[in-house]
Amino acid sequence: MTKIKKVFRTIAGDRQLLFGCLGLMILLLVILFQGVLETHDPYEYGSDSLVGLGVNGHLLGTNKLGQDIFSMLIAGVSTSLKVALISSMISAIIGILIGGAAGFLGGKVDLVLSELINVFMMIPTFFLELMIIALFGNSIVNVMIVIGLTSWASNAKLMRAQALSLRERTFVKSAVVMGESQPQILFNYIIPNGIFPVIANTTMGMSGAILTEASLSFLGLGDVNVISWGQMIYDGKSYITSAWWIATFAGLAIIFTVIIFYMLGDGLNHALNPKHVSGGKK
Amino acid sequence: MMEERKQAMKKYVIRRILSGILTIFIVFTLTFILIKSAPGDPIRTLLGQDNDDPVLQAALEEKWGLNKSLPEQYLAYLSNAVQGDLGTSIIYERSVNDMIGEKVGATVLLGLTSAILALIIGTTMGIIAARHEGSAYDLVTSGATYTMNSVPSFWLGLMLIILFSTKLGWLPSYGMTTARKNFEGWAYVADVMRHMVLPVMTLTLVTIPQYFRTAKSAVLQVMNEDFITTLRATGMDEKKIFYKYVFRNAILPTITIFGITMAYLITGVSLIEVVFSWPGMGRLVLTAITQRDYPTLQGIYLVMSVSIAVVMILVDIIYAIFDPRIRYD
Numbered sequence: 001m002t003k004i005k006k007v008f009r010t011i012a013g014d015r016q017l018l019f020g021c022l023g024l025m026i027l028l029l030v031i032l033f034q035g036v037l038e039t040h041d042p043y044e045y046g047s048d049s050l051v052g053l054g055v056n057g058h059l060l061g062t063n064k065l066g067q068d069i070f071s072m073l074i075a076g077v078s079t080s081l082k083v084a085l086i087s088s089m090i091s092a093i094i095g096i097l098i099g100g101a102a103g104f105l106g107g108k109v110d111l112v113l114s115e116l117i118n119v120f121m122m123i124p125t126f127f128l129e130l131m132i133i134a135l136f137g138n139s140i141v142n143v144m145i146v147i148g149l150t151s152w153a154s155n156a157k158l159m160r161a162q163a164l165s166l167r168e169r170t171f172v173k174s175a176v177v178m179g180e181s182q183p184q185i186l187f188n189y190i191i192p193n194g195i196f197p198v199i200a201n202t203t204m205g206m207s208g209a210i211l212t213e214a215s216l217s218f219l220g221l222g223d224v225n226v227i228s229w230g231q232m233i234y235d236g237k238s239y240i241t242s243a244w245w246i247a248t249f250a251g252l253a254i255i256f257t258v259i260i261f262y263m264l265g266d267g268l269n270h271a272l273n274p275k276h277v278s279g280g281k282k
Numbered sequence: 283m284m285e286e287r288k289q290a291m292k293k294y295v296i297r298r299i300l301s302g303i304l305t306i307f308i309v310f311t312l313t314f315i316l317i318k319s320a321p322g323d324p325i326r327t328l329l330g331q332d333n334d335d336p337v338l339q340a341a342l343e344e345k346w347g348l349n350k351s352l353p354e355q356y357l358a359y360l361s362n363a364v365q366g367d368l369g370t371s372i373i374y375e376r377s378v379n380d381m382i383g384e385k386v387g388a389t390v391l392l393g394l395t396s397a398i399l400a401l402i403i404g405t406t407m408g409i410i411a412a413r414h415e416g417s418a419y420d421l422v423t424s425g426a427t428y429t430m431n432s433v434p435s436f437w438l439g440l441m442l443i444i445l446f447s448t449k450l451g452w453l454p455s456y457g458m459t460t461a462r463k464n465f466e467g468w469a470y471v472a473d474v475m476r477h478m479v480l481p482v483m484t485l486t487l488v489t490i491p492q493y494f495r496t497a498k499s500a501v502l503q504v505m506n507e508d509f510i511t512t513l514r515a516t517g518m519d520e521k522k523i524f525y526k527y528v529f530r531n532a533i534l535p536t537i538t539i540f541g542i543t544m545a546y547l548i549t550g551v552s553l554i555e556v557v558f559s560w561p562g563m564g565r566l567v568l569t570a571i572t573q574r575d576y577p578t579l580q581g582i583y584l585v586m587s588v589s590i591a592v593v594m595i596l597v598d599i600i601y602a603i604f605d606p607r608i609r610y611d
Contacts, residue, residue: 131313136320247437251433254432
């Protein structure tokens with residue numbers, strides 16, 4: 001009980017964390033009540049082609065195919081959140097395993113893994129993502145996997161630093177003396193105790209994933225079978241002089257969602273990292 | 283002591299360069315494996331849908347060296363690339379070097395102009411915000427840069443087109459020069475500059491937050507250090523403390539950020555080039571993707587990786603020279 005109270009107090013005490021949590025709640029509510037909020041079927045083509053705001057019950061107008069922009073925006077929430085969640089999970093798991101192993105095992109393993117981390121920090125990842133999607137097909141699943149596979153390096157770097165310092169702590173050393181196996185120590189002591197900066201960084205990375213998915217879609221490499229905000233901007237680019245609403249509102253939705261994850265990430269960083277000096281103020 | 287530092291420095295520089303070479307080698311190998319394992323056959327694309335003449339196919343495969351074993355193809359490509367030859371475009375039958383060479387200037391023009399503008403504007407804004415922490419100026423600029431950090435660059439570009447081209451009609455939104463005008467001399471320069479305004483504005487706006495954040499937190503950090511407090515206690519003029527001590531110490535982190543943002547810009551420029559139909563590398567990438575022109579794609583990616591590695595290594599070395607506290611490991 002006191003633990004829950006403490007969590008609430010932490011959230012209420014940090015402006016960014018508070019706004020981030022509220023924003024996330026709004027997004028989740030939108031997904032939950034998607035069917036109620038959507039005024040039209042977002043996938044359905046209609047006869048109202050490129051009509052403006054408020055015409056024929058289309059709150060934010062329609063696109064060339066007569067799809068309702070407002071309903072498409074609502075449907076885009078779950079796409080964005082799905083991409084953010086799954087790709088950052090992949091990136092977190094790879095980062096934690098590689099960084100944890102490098103820092104904890106040390107020696108030659110660390111040398112090789114650290115170099116691998118450095119290499120992936122230097123590679124221009126957006127083009128790698130672009131190329132893989134172009135070569136292997138642009139399904140939304142591919143997009144999520146590719147973003148995850150190319151963005152783990154910063155997580156690994158953080159986890160490695162954590163593992164390096166945890167390795168010297170008494171409770172880890174005593175576990176070594178007690179004869180616990182290396183994987184046991186890694187999974188029972190190093191990772192649970194060093195995971196907090198990675199959690200904050202992963203949350204931050206979710207905004208990056210949303211922006212990357214949007215960028216890929218904007219280049220025409222998105223999944224055409226799924227409604228996504230990036231796809232809407234790509235679609236609206238051709239009508240930017242005649243039907244500005246197609247691209248404009250989708251962009252605003254992206255900004256809103258990305259800010260929420262930035263605030264959550266920043267806030268978690270303050271809350272989970274006691275060494276952080278700025279103390280929640282921005 | 284001095285000699286020891288020089289030795290350590292030399293070792294550090296060599297290590298960074300070696301790690302850069304390794305990165306480029308891995309990028310090279312990775313792209314080769316990816317392209318070779320991808321579904322879809324470029325020869326089939328060349329032949330067209332209904333043509334399955336085996337003789338023609340074999341001839342084309344031999345022409346492009348695709349009939350050799352994979353290790354042979356890899357080694358041939360590697361040895362050419364080391365000598366600076368990126369191969370030939372399958373679609374245009376032109377040297378990839380030439381194709382990139384024609385486009386790289388336009389891309390660098392956009393990227394470098396934006397990088398320098400963002401560095402100057404963002405850093406200045408950040409330093410002022412730190413000096414007046416908590417003021418209205420600080421709150422507004424911090425909020426604005428925080429938001430700008432979440433804005434997709436290509437969307438911002440479209441919005442600027444709506445505002446400055448469609449509604450106000452002040453600036454061109456398409457291409458690098460006005461078609462059919464054939465300006466020469468200064469008129470040409472002015473024409474290109476007019477076309478540059480919107481894409482450069484877009485890129486600068488989305489890059490400013492990085493510099494703003496870095497400069498602001500660096501200045502705040504230095505101002506909180508003990509030696510500044512000591513200087514204040516001696517009664518030294520606040521302005522003098524700032525320009526002589528704080529500024530110099532706070533400017534270092536921005537150098538690092540310059541390298542990282544350059545890397546982002548190199549890829550970010552491509553998206554903006556698509557928005558503004560700018561005749562640079564970004565458009566080359568897009569056409570290469572849609573036409574499955576693998577040699578061109580691979581060549582562009584290699585050139586990008588090399589330039590990013592070079593910028594990052596240079597930045598690391600400059601940082602090491604200026605910051606005596608750096609550890610060489």
